[in-house]
Amino acid sequence: MKVTLINPPQRFTKFQINAGVIPPLGIMYLASALRVAGHEPCVIDSIVEDVENIYDLEGGFSCRGLGFTEIIERIPSDTSLICFSNLFSIGFPITSLLAKETKNAFPDIPIAVGGAHCSALPMETISEPSIDFVGVGEGEETIVQFVNNLHDLNAIKKIDWLAY
DSSP: OEEEEEEOOEEEOTTOSOOOOOOOHHHHHHHHHHHHTTOEEEEEEHHHHTTTOEEEETTTEEEESSOHHHHHHHSOTTOSEEEEEOOSGGGHHHHHHHHHHHHHHSTTSOEEEESHHHHHOHHHHHTSTTOOEEEOSOOHHHHHHHHHTTTOHHHHTTOTTEEO
């Protein structure tokens, strides 16, 4: 099964002189676990793929990385699941907006979000209408169970560390 893993654009303020680029290790761990389990991960690291692109979004958010349109265009049309990483709560408004636009482009594809923000605030994260599932805690085992049972809601309900 093809799974798209996305590292969203990085949020920063006009007062920051420097915003470091952190390799998306969580996504890499998930991609590795999926590959070992026989699935086909597609990774979109929007920061690294266009680190010098800086733009503003509604609400006064400044971002660095690929624009939303470019990210959505890179999602394979035959993907079965779209996942976003959200490490820091400061970035959740960006993830939420990107998830909304992604859901508009792929209304029939489930969207999942994971990361430290989601582990700390799973109910707030899942309350976003465009987000279908939230991974809580370490995701390497959870994502494989989830993808293996993606079309079986009864099996998904039995997966620990998954909110829906």
